[in-house]
Every structure is written in C-alpha cells, then in structure tokens.
Amino acid sequence: MKKNHLTPLLKIKSFYSLALLAAVISLFVVSCNKFSEDFDFNKVVVPDWNPEFAIPMVNSTFVLADFFGDSGIQYIKTNPDNSLSLVYTSTEMFSQRVEDFVNIPTQSFNYQSPFIVPPLPQGTSFEVSLEFPIQLMAGSPDQRLDSLILKNGSLHIAGQTNLNRDVTELTVKIPEIIHKTTGEPLIMLISLNNPNQQSNVTYDLNVPIGDYKFIFDNIGASTKNQITIQCSLRIEGDDNPDLSPYNFSINGSFSNLDFKFLFGYLGTYNVSLSDSLSISLFDKTIGGGIEIGQDAVDLFVEIKNPIGMTIAFGTEYFYATSKVNTPNKVDINFIGTGNQNSFQVDGPDITQVGEIIETHLDFGDNNFSEAFNIAPENLYYKFVGESNPDGDSLASNFVTDTSRISMTVGIELKLFTAIKEFKIQDTLDFTLNDVQQIENLLVRINATNGFPLNANVQLYFVNSNFTVLDSLITDPNLTILPGAPVSGAPDYRVTEPAHKMTDIILTSERIHLILDAKKMIVRAGLSTTNEQLIKIYSDYSLQIQIGTIAGIKIKTN
Amino acid sequence: MKAKITRNTIIKLIVIILFLGIATPVVLAQADRSMYFLPILPNARIVNPAIYPQYNFYIGVPFLSSVKTGIENTFIYEDIFQKRGDSLYLDREYLLSNLEDKNTVNLNFSEEILTFGFKARKNYFHFRIADIINSNVTITKDLLRFGLYGNGSDYYMGKTINLSGNAVNLTYYREFSLGFTRQINPKINAGINLKYLQGIANAYTKNLDVTIETDPNDFTITAKSNIVLHSSLPGNDGNDIKPLDVFTNTGNSGFAIDLGGSYVIDEKFTASASLLNLGSINWKENLKTYKTENPSESFVFDGFDLNDFISDKEINQEKITSILDSIKDELGIIEVKESYRSKTPSTMILNLDYNLTQKDQFGFIFGSQFLEKEVWPTVSLGYTRKFNRNLNLMLSYSASPQNYFNLGVGVAANLGPLQFYLINENFTAPFMLSKASFYVLRFGVSLVFGKNGPTQIKVDEPTPEQAVP
Incomplete structure (x- = not known):
C-alpha cells in the first residue's frame, strides 16, 4: 500500500528531474542561435567619426651643405665675411708621361782610319791611339x-x-x-x-x-x-x-x-689636357637662369708640374653648355675680353729634381656671368701646352721618364646672386603602401626659412605612363617657403627668418589616386626674396617640421 | 546552559553579520563559486580544500576531469554597440558614457590533466596537475577615449593626456598540487593544498603610466612615462618556439598554498572559508623587460631628422626599418633582461550554507579575487536540490555592480562510478549575450568509488539544557 502510494510521487520527481536536465541542455542549444544573432558584425553601421592621430614626422634643420650632398662639389667655402661659395672642381687630368713624348732615337756611327806601325822586333810593342x-x-x-x-x-x-x-x-x-x-x-x-x-x-x-x-x-x-x-x-x-x-x-x-x-x-714639346666639369647646381634645371653679382665667379686652374721646363698653356676650346636655355653654348674667356686664353707655368729648376711645382692661377676677369645666365650644366675645355716658350737655349731643363703634368680646373661661385623664375624638376620612383587604413590626412608643414629664397614646390603623382593622377598642392600660387627679407648692399644679409605654416589636406579620394602612382615628379620654382641680389651666409638655415594628422578608417566587416 | 545558548547565537550572528557586512554593492562576478553548491563533487575542494569528498577514492578522467573557461568583464556588449532597428551603431560617446573609469577584462581557462584522491581514516589525500591560464587586463576610459579620438582630435590637441592606470597580467602556468583534508571533529574540517607552480608564459605590467601632450602647431609630442613591462615568453630569446619549450620549461618556478576550513554551526547552518592561491612565481627564463630608463624625465619627440635617413640622395632602408626602435628610443624606453616575481591571483571565499531540509540547501557566498592593483569581489546565492545520493542540481544567483542578474545552473550526477558535472555560471547569458558581463562554463568527468556518506555532518539535536530559553 505504501509502495503504491509512493510510486506516483517518484514518477513526478523523475519527471521534474528530466525536465530540469532537458532545460539545462536546451539552454546551450538555444544560445548558439542567439549568439549568432546578437553578434552579427555585418550589421555594424560605419561610424561617422574617425580617430585622428597627430604624429610629428620630420624635424630637420638644413644648412647649405645639406642640399649639396653631391660629389660634384668639392666643398662649400666660407669666405672671410662668412659668405659662402660653391666650389666645383674637375677630376685631376694628366698629360702624357715624358718618356712617351721625349724619345732618344737609335744613334749610329761608322768610322775608319789608316795607321802606321813601325817595325816591331820580337819582344817589343807599339800602341796606336x-x-x-x-x-x-x-x-x-x-x-x-x-x-x-x-x-x-x-x-x-x-x-x-x-x-x-x-x-x-x-x-x-x-x-x-x-x-x-x-x-x-x-x-x-x-x-x-x-x-x-x-x-x-x-x-x-x-x-x-x-x-x-x-x-x-x-x-x-x-x-x-x-x-x-x-x-x-x-x-x-x-x-x-x-x-x-x-x-x-x-x-x-x-x-x-x-x-x-x-x-x-730640351727645346719644344707639346702636351694637351682635356676634360669637362659638371655644374650639378643646374642638373635639374628646366628653365631660367641666375644673375650673378659682380666678380662672383672665379675660375681657377691648379697645375702640378714635375717637369723641369716652363710650359705655356692656351685653350683649344673652353665653353659652357645648357640643354634648356639659349644660347646653348657660351665660349668662356678668362684672360679678359679680346685676349686669347693663355698662361704659363714654371717647372722645378735644376736644384729641385724630383719635386713638383704647384701653380694655382685665378682668373677673375672672365665672362662667367654671361655663361651662368644660361644655367650651364657642363663646362668643356682642352688645354694645350708648349715647353720652353721663350726658346732660351741656355736654359737648363730636366725631365724624368715617368713625370707628367696634371691639371685641375675649378670654379668658385660666390653665392651672390639674384634668381628669378628659376625652375628645377626631378622624377623619383614612388610607391605608397599600407595607407588603406587612412581615411584622410592633414599634412602640416612648418617652415622657418633663414634663406633669402622663395620656393614654390609642387609634387605630381603620375602613373607608369606619366599621366598625372594628382598633385599635392592645389593652389598654384601657394608659396611653401617664403624667402627671408634681406638688407641692402653691400652685405645683402637676411634680417630675420621667414615662417610659414601650410596645411595640405588629402581626402580618401585623393589618397586612393595617389596609391596608383608609380612616380613622383618634384617641381620647384625658386627665386630670391623680391628677386633681388642676395648673399648666402654660413649661418643661414632652414628648419622644416612636417607633422601629420591621420584620420583612421574604422572598418566594419 | 544559558552560556552555551548565547555562544551559539553569537556565532550565528557573527557569521551572518560578517557576510552581510562584506557583501557591499562593490562586488563583481567571480568564477568557480558554484562548485560549493554541488556537494557530491570531489572537485569542489578546488574552492575549499576543507571539503571532504563523499567517496573513498576518486580519479579524474585525464584531461577531462575539470575543464573550465570563463570571461568576466566590467562592461557588456550593449555598452559598446547601440542597437537601432536592425543595425548596430558604434558611437564613441555612447561607448564612453557606458564605461567605468577603469574597465577590466578577465579571461581564464583551466584544465585538469590528472587528479585523484583517497581516504585514509579521517584524512583525505589529493593530487592534482592542471594547466591554468589567467588573463587580467585593465583598460582605463582615458585610454579608450585616446584610442577613439586620437591625440590629433580637438579633444586632446594641446592638452595633457593621462594614460595611467592600465595594466596587463597574462599568466600561463602548470600547477602540481598535493592536498590534505582532515575531519578534525564532527563539526570542523580543515584542508590545505601545497602547490608547485611551473611558469610557462607571463606578461605583466608593474607600471604602465604614460602622459602625453601634443603641440597644436607642429604636433610635437611631449611624453612622460613610467613603464615596466615584464615578460617571460617562449621565443623571447629570438629562437623558434618548440612544443618542448612549453612542456619542459622549469626555469620559472613558484609556490602557492590553499587553506580552507569549515564549521558546522548546527544542523541548519554550516560556515566555511578558504584562501586560495596565496603564492607567486619567479620568472627567470625567456625574459624581456621594457622599462622607462628615467621615469622623471620628459621626452620630446618632434619628428625624425631626415639627414639621418638620407645619405647620398638615397633613403637608408635600414634606418627606416628601425624606425620603431627609434620611436622607442626617443621615448626613453629600454629593453633589458630582468628576472621578476608575479603574484598568483589569490582568492578569498566565505560561505554560509543553510539546510532547509535534508534535500534542500541554500548557500551564500562572498568571494574576492585579489589582483596586483585590483580587487574583484562577488556575491552569490545558491539553491541545491539533492534528488538522491547520485544527483545534485543547483541554481544560483550572482550579483555585480555591472550586472545584478546572473543566474547559474549546474548539475552533477553519478552513473555508477562515472560522475559528470556541468556548471553554467550565468545560464541566462546565452539568451542575453549582449547584456552579459560574465560567463563561466565548467564541466568534468571523473570516476568515484566507495561512497562514505555525506560531507554534511549531522549534528545531534540539542539537549533541553542546550536549548535557548
């Protein structure tokens, strides 16, 4: 009886137990569907905001030497008044060695002579000279x-x-x-x-x-x-x-x-030396020249002569060339208008055998101002020398077999110039990667210019066919680098640096255009402040600070 | 007799007041607590080594005896995404308004590789090997705001940004535990676990304080940092990571101890307390530490000097590739090898059980986990139905300031010697994932032999002399 009474209760308890177990198991099954429903990130709407991160990218201070990391310039010379000069020098050129042009030919001789010998009994001798x-x-x-x-x-x-x-x-x-x-x-x-x-x-x-x-x-x-x-x-x-x-x-x-x-x-012998000199300052010129101040260019020739003879040099040719400006060729005269280019160098005397006589000749009376108007990329020259130009046969020469004359040609360009609409251009390979996350970009350029030079810079982004996809600067009249104001003669010195802050905004559309670019054309227009004569001094510097604010794209899937 | 009645009453009051007093609203969710509410589980001694298993011998199925995964946050999914119609909006102001000043993410995972225990008269001995992964990350609202707005935004430009208070503590270690439980008398149990810890990987921020100010004109960044980021990770030495590096790495050793006790107040009330994981690991291998060389010094980063990156009109690629190192150097952060010690995240659990009937038990738990600079408290209420000696079912309720409605469910059953259990600490979470700040799932399969009676020691009825007047 008791057993019969308890059986329904046990059944009810078993039912509840099974129901609870089933409920627990159902929770996990149902949860899977709920999970996928609540966490469907494809439903996330693109936010209308972007985090913006400001990063200082560049903070560089440039002095003049930083713009000429080029082996074509031997050095930047600081003059006594602290003004600067660019010095271009050729590589050292050499004449033939002396043994190649002073030859001693084979010397032959042929003599005969009769002679008499007296009777010579045995035991005697006789000598004939x-x-x-x-x-x-x-x-x-x-x-x-x-x-x-x-x-x-x-x-x-x-x-x-x-x-x-x-x-x-x-x-x-x-x-x-x-x-x-x-x-x-x-x-x-x-x-x-x-x-x-x-x-x-x-x-x-x-x-x-x-x-x-x-x-x-x-x-x-x-x-x-x-x-x-x-x-x-x-x-x-x-x-x-x-x-x-x-x-x-x-x-x-x-x-x-x-x-x-x-x-x-040794009389008269001829030597010749020819070479060219690249003026890298004008390598990238696409138009315009520079007006140089009075006596701003000095031609110098350095000769090392180990040959014990005086040599007189003249030029067979000496001219400057430009591919972009006319006239494309300007003959250089450095002895004065109307005079033949010539100069004379001494050699070591008889007491200086083995020594080298170095001669430095400056030719300030030249027409380089005319040549620099065409912004020449190169100078070409050939010097011809003649020994013993005076014909003094009492002179004492000497030569050694391997000695040879060497010559270096250089120009010293004092940075005393006026520039107007001088344009340069360069093309660089360009690849921009890993910017897909950038929604927009603000590039801020802070320039503190201690140079009296204005610069308008434009960057063109082009594809492999050189089709322009975009340009960095949308305002063609924008001067990124304003030239510092300059005092008058005779110093023509900057009175205070010029500062300018420029913001360049790149939208995502422009960034996408630039992403396809393969090359970047850099074009800059330079002019001196107010296009006036200026001098560059050693304490001039240009500080460029480039910072960016990048708006980061929030991806939703 | 009066004195005895007074003593019992006082003990009851103290225990109750203690729980009510500690259970302030600053509690957070806590894992593992529900094992208290399934008394037939020998694994329950994970939360209190004083728990005396009901079986003469138990052994866990290797790798399956106890598997736990859990996440506990101070924020929920809906704090991040705002549902409007069928779409989800990620609005930064909405997000920031829902976050605390300090937000934490606690991920943990553990797996028992091997466990067994056996009874010896009134003593019980245990052995356990388990892999444990803990990840505690604290992110301040300021850091999130910094990430969402950026230092280039108007919000921050020209202002000092304080990014202090963030922390990371990621630890993976293996635990070798020897346990002992003793029935001291019919009312009191005590237990202890001695643990040797084999540290496998760790990343730990002792300090992560940074202030940043961005100049509005040229974006120059002035930063001051006090960073000490320790790490001991396989591969830190630059070599490829091999499996043996993880399993045989014994260079990082540590020790920890669990202590527990229980007291049967009367036939209705049982109180217990435990302190778990009191210890530390000394990290000596695979070290890499990033630290601020001079915390008192401000560092100014105003951009790179192009002259350093360009030589002979060519960009120096080696310099470019080392740009990150350059930034690190600019901020004065150096990389060194430095051994260090990290504390194990210790836990205190206080428990009070009330037996309504022999088959119906209510429990109250206060737990608190102590991290490096944080305290994670929690409070739980549980109901256990003991259908018979082989089936326990429990329901629990847990509260935290972020989520006051966390319902847990669990079941433990014996099918012959095979015992399995499943605990879902927040069973409503699958239905309301977007509102859940924590979720813990634990399951396991063991073999149990020789039932020795309930752990609940039945207390004799009080004599008339002991009764309260």
Whole structure:
C-alpha cells in the first residue's frame, strides 16, 4: 500500500528531474542561435567619426651643405665675411708621361782610319791611339744634352783591321759614358790577334749600358751633345812581315736608349689636357637662369708640374653648355675680353729634381656671368701646352721618364646672386603602401626659412605612363617657403627668418589616386626674396617640421 | 546552559553579520563559486580544500576531469554597440558614457590533466596537475577615449593626456598540487593544498603610466612615462618556439598554498572559508623587460631628422626599418633582461550554507579575487536540490555592480562510478549575450568509488539544557 502510494510521487520527481536536465541542455542549444544573432558584425553601421592621430614626422634643420650632398662639389667655402661659395672642381687630368713624348732615337756611327806601325822586333810593342767623335741627337737640333741617365740601352760595336800581327789588343773607351755606381768610364777590351796572317781581323760585340750615364761636356766643346770613342791598339812585335800602313774601322749604334733622367735644354714639346666639369647646381634645371653679382665667379686652374721646363698653356676650346636655355653654348674667356686664353707655368729648376711645382692661377676677369645666365650644366675645355716658350737655349731643363703634368680646373661661385623664375624638376620612383587604413590626412608643414629664397614646390603623382593622377598642392600660387627679407648692399644679409605654416589636406579620394602612382615628379620654382641680389651666409638655415594628422578608417566587416 | 545558548547565537550572528557586512554593492562576478553548491563533487575542494569528498577514492578522467573557461568583464556588449532597428551603431560617446573609469577584462581557462584522491581514516589525500591560464587586463576610459579620438582630435590637441592606470597580467602556468583534508571533529574540517607552480608564459605590467601632450602647431609630442613591462615568453630569446619549450620549461618556478576550513554551526547552518592561491612565481627564463630608463624625465619627440635617413640622395632602408626602435628610443624606453616575481591571483571565499531540509540547501557566498592593483569581489546565492545520493542540481544567483542578474545552473550526477558535472555560471547569458558581463562554463568527468556518506555532518539535536530559553 505504501509502495503504491509512493510510486506516483517518484514518477513526478523523475519527471521534474528530466525536465530540469532537458532545460539545462536546451539552454546551450538555444544560445548558439542567439549568439549568432546578437553578434552579427555585418550589421555594424560605419561610424561617422574617425580617430585622428597627430604624429610629428620630420624635424630637420638644413644648412647649405645639406642640399649639396653631391660629389660634384668639392666643398662649400666660407669666405672671410662668412659668405659662402660653391666650389666645383674637375677630376685631376694628366698629360702624357715624358718618356712617351721625349724619345732618344737609335744613334749610329761608322768610322775608319789608316795607321802606321813601325817595325816591331820580337819582344817589343807599339800602341796606336785613334779617336772618333759622335754627336747624340734627341729631338730638335737646338737641344742641348748635358747628361743622360739611362735605365736601359745597348751599345753595339763592330769593325775590322788588316793588321797581321800575332798579338794585338784593342781597347775601346768612351770617357763620357760612366758607370752609375762605380764612376768608371765604359771600356771594352777586344782581341785582334792574327796568328794565321789572315787578310782581316774582325770584331763584333754588344754591350748593355743600362747601368751607365752619359755626361756631355758642352761647355768646353764646340759641338753639342758629343761623346768620343777612344780606340787604342796595343801591338806586340813579331817576325811577321811589315805591311804598314794598316786600316782600322769601327761602326755601331746606341739603341733602345731609355732614360731615367735627362738634363740639358730640351727645346719644344707639346702636351694637351682635356676634360669637362659638371655644374650639378643646374642638373635639374628646366628653365631660367641666375644673375650673378659682380666678380662672383672665379675660375681657377691648379697645375702640378714635375717637369723641369716652363710650359705655356692656351685653350683649344673652353665653353659652357645648357640643354634648356639659349644660347646653348657660351665660349668662356678668362684672360679678359679680346685676349686669347693663355698662361704659363714654371717647372722645378735644376736644384729641385724630383719635386713638383704647384701653380694655382685665378682668373677673375672672365665672362662667367654671361655663361651662368644660361644655367650651364657642363663646362668643356682642352688645354694645350708648349715647353720652353721663350726658346732660351741656355736654359737648363730636366725631365724624368715617368713625370707628367696634371691639371685641375675649378670654379668658385660666390653665392651672390639674384634668381628669378628659376625652375628645377626631378622624377623619383614612388610607391605608397599600407595607407588603406587612412581615411584622410592633414599634412602640416612648418617652415622657418633663414634663406633669402622663395620656393614654390609642387609634387605630381603620375602613373607608369606619366599621366598625372594628382598633385599635392592645389593652389598654384601657394608659396611653401617664403624667402627671408634681406638688407641692402653691400652685405645683402637676411634680417630675420621667414615662417610659414601650410596645411595640405588629402581626402580618401585623393589618397586612393595617389596609391596608383608609380612616380613622383618634384617641381620647384625658386627665386630670391623680391628677386633681388642676395648673399648666402654660413649661418643661414632652414628648419622644416612636417607633422601629420591621420584620420583612421574604422572598418566594419 | 544559558552560556552555551548565547555562544551559539553569537556565532550565528557573527557569521551572518560578517557576510552581510562584506557583501557591499562593490562586488563583481567571480568564477568557480558554484562548485560549493554541488556537494557530491570531489572537485569542489578546488574552492575549499576543507571539503571532504563523499567517496573513498576518486580519479579524474585525464584531461577531462575539470575543464573550465570563463570571461568576466566590467562592461557588456550593449555598452559598446547601440542597437537601432536592425543595425548596430558604434558611437564613441555612447561607448564612453557606458564605461567605468577603469574597465577590466578577465579571461581564464583551466584544465585538469590528472587528479585523484583517497581516504585514509579521517584524512583525505589529493593530487592534482592542471594547466591554468589567467588573463587580467585593465583598460582605463582615458585610454579608450585616446584610442577613439586620437591625440590629433580637438579633444586632446594641446592638452595633457593621462594614460595611467592600465595594466596587463597574462599568466600561463602548470600547477602540481598535493592536498590534505582532515575531519578534525564532527563539526570542523580543515584542508590545505601545497602547490608547485611551473611558469610557462607571463606578461605583466608593474607600471604602465604614460602622459602625453601634443603641440597644436607642429604636433610635437611631449611624453612622460613610467613603464615596466615584464615578460617571460617562449621565443623571447629570438629562437623558434618548440612544443618542448612549453612542456619542459622549469626555469620559472613558484609556490602557492590553499587553506580552507569549515564549521558546522548546527544542523541548519554550516560556515566555511578558504584562501586560495596565496603564492607567486619567479620568472627567470625567456625574459624581456621594457622599462622607462628615467621615469622623471620628459621626452620630446618632434619628428625624425631626415639627414639621418638620407645619405647620398638615397633613403637608408635600414634606418627606416628601425624606425620603431627609434620611436622607442626617443621615448626613453629600454629593453633589458630582468628576472621578476608575479603574484598568483589569490582568492578569498566565505560561505554560509543553510539546510532547509535534508534535500534542500541554500548557500551564500562572498568571494574576492585579489589582483596586483585590483580587487574583484562577488556575491552569490545558491539553491541545491539533492534528488538522491547520485544527483545534485543547483541554481544560483550572482550579483555585480555591472550586472545584478546572473543566474547559474549546474548539475552533477553519478552513473555508477562515472560522475559528470556541468556548471553554467550565468545560464541566462546565452539568451542575453549582449547584456552579459560574465560567463563561466565548467564541466568534468571523473570516476568515484566507495561512497562514505555525506560531507554534511549531522549534528545531534540539542539537549533541553542546550536549548535557548
């Protein structure tokens, strides 16, 4: 009975238990649908606001040297009044080496002479001396060789005699050819023994003379550049028949005479040096030139001369060229209007062998002001030099085999100029990535300009076909860099820096256009403040601060 | 007799007043509490080591004996998105108006790899290995406003922005626990867990104080920072991360302790208390610390000098790639290797159970988790129905200042020796996800053997002398 009474209750409890369990399990099933419904982020509406982050991007202070990180400019020179000059210098150009244009040709000689020998009984001897002078020639007839120090060369001698003695010794001595180390003259001993009574006895030998030097006595002798071959025949007496008078001949040559040093008067030789000089200041010019102040350009030539001769230089050509401005070519005159370009440089004298004489020549009286009106990109020039221009044959020259003349050409441009509508342009590769998150961009440029130069800058963003997609500056008259005001003559100095804040706003549409750009064309128009004459001083600087405020795009899916 | 009656009454009053007094409105949600309300679970000793399991022996199914995932925030989905018709609007003013000055996100995950326990007379011994991941992030309203408006907005331009008060504490560690529970007398249980902690990964901000001011003319940023961001992460040394780096990394060790006690006040009331995870981990490997070199110094960042990035008209790519380092350097933040110690997020739980009948039990819990600079309190009410010795069902209610209506449900059942349980700490959340600030789900499967009677020690009826007049 009790059991029957409890059974419905247990059933009810079991029902509740199962119901509760089912409810718990249902919660998790239902929750899945609810989750996807509540958290459908595709339903999020794009907000009408963007967080804006301000970031200082650039804060740079530039001095003049920062604009010319170019090897074409040797240096920026600070003048005593602290004004600045740009100095452009060419690479050092060299002439030929002396051994390439001063040559000593092969010198030949051929002599013969009869001689008498008295009867020579056995046990006696007799000596015959013969002298043969030789004049060496190097170049022009007026050359005077005082000494010739060889590094290479050979002497060939040959000859014969009909002397019919059993024992004869020939000694050939050239007193002007002296061994560089021992100081002994060149002597050759040759046997002319004729025991078989042949009709002629011959001789032939080569002697290297690279270790010798020629010392010429041009003071006492009547003939220049002369040496003497001294032949001495020592004849031993014998019972052979006396056939005197006899003949003696000698011929030969000095060949392959390469000198280390050559002293004397060398006459006239010509050298030439040609090159060009790039004026990088005008590399990017697309129009306009500059007006330079009085005496603002100085041409200088630096010559290093190790050759012991005076050289007179002239120019075969010297001109400036511009691709964009006419006339495209301006001849440069640096000696004064109406005069031929010429100058003379000295070499080391006889006491300065091995030294280099450096000559710096400034040519202020030039027509560069005319040339700079066309903003030349390059200067082209060829200098031709001539040795011993005075023709003084008593002068003492010297040369060494490898010495050569070098020359550097430069111009010093004092930054004393007036600029009007001078335009430059450059094209740069351009890729802009990772800006998809930017909704809008404000670029703020704060320029504090200590230079008396106005700058209008425009950036064109172009595709690979150079079709302009957008430009950075929408106002064509906007001057980003106003030039600082300038005082008058003679200093033409900035009185206070000019400041300007410029905001450039890029909308998302413009940013999308720029994203397709492949190149960026930078075009700038420069002019001096009020287009007047100005000078650039060493304490001028330009401070550029670029900050951006980027509106960040909120993505909703 | 009078004295005894007075003592019992006082104890009851003290316990009740204590709970009511502590349960102030500043409570927040707290995980794990509902395990108190399923007394047949041996796993319940996670929340109080004094809980004496009802079985002679239990062993968890490896990796499935207790899996928990949970999130607790101080804000809800609807605080962020505003529903208008069928659309969701993200309005920054609406969002900011709904947030507290300090907002916290607490994510945690734990998984028992292995656990077992056995009875030895009045003692119970336990062993447990578990992986635990805790993520506590505090974000100030000022930081969010800064992110939503940006320093370039009119709101901030020219003003000093204080971004202090933010914090990050991410910890992944493995716990090896030896536990002991003792029935001291029929009314009092006590328990302890001793834990060796193997630190695997950690990122921890000791200080994260930054002030920023942006110049309205040139956008120059003046910043002052006091940042100490410690991290010990596999891969910090620049090498590729390998699985063994996670499992065999024993260089970061620590210790923690759980303490618990319970007291049966009478047949109706039982009080218990526990202090959990009192300890710390010393991080000594895979270290990287970012810190402000000179916290008293202001740093001014006014842009990069182009001359540093351009040489011979070419942009120096190496310089560009190191731009972030440059910004870091500009702000005076250096990178060093520095060992450090992080505290484990300790918890205090106070519990009072009331047995309405032998099968109907009500419980009250106050819990508080103590983080580095934050306290996370919570209060819960629970009802447990013990249908029989093998089935417990519980309903709970939890309150927090952000959400006063969090209902939990849980079930624990024995099918022979197989015991499973499922606890959903906020079962209304799936229906109202957009209003839920916390959600905890825990489940597990174990094998239990040898039921030894209820943990609730039945107290003898008071003698007439003990009765209150």
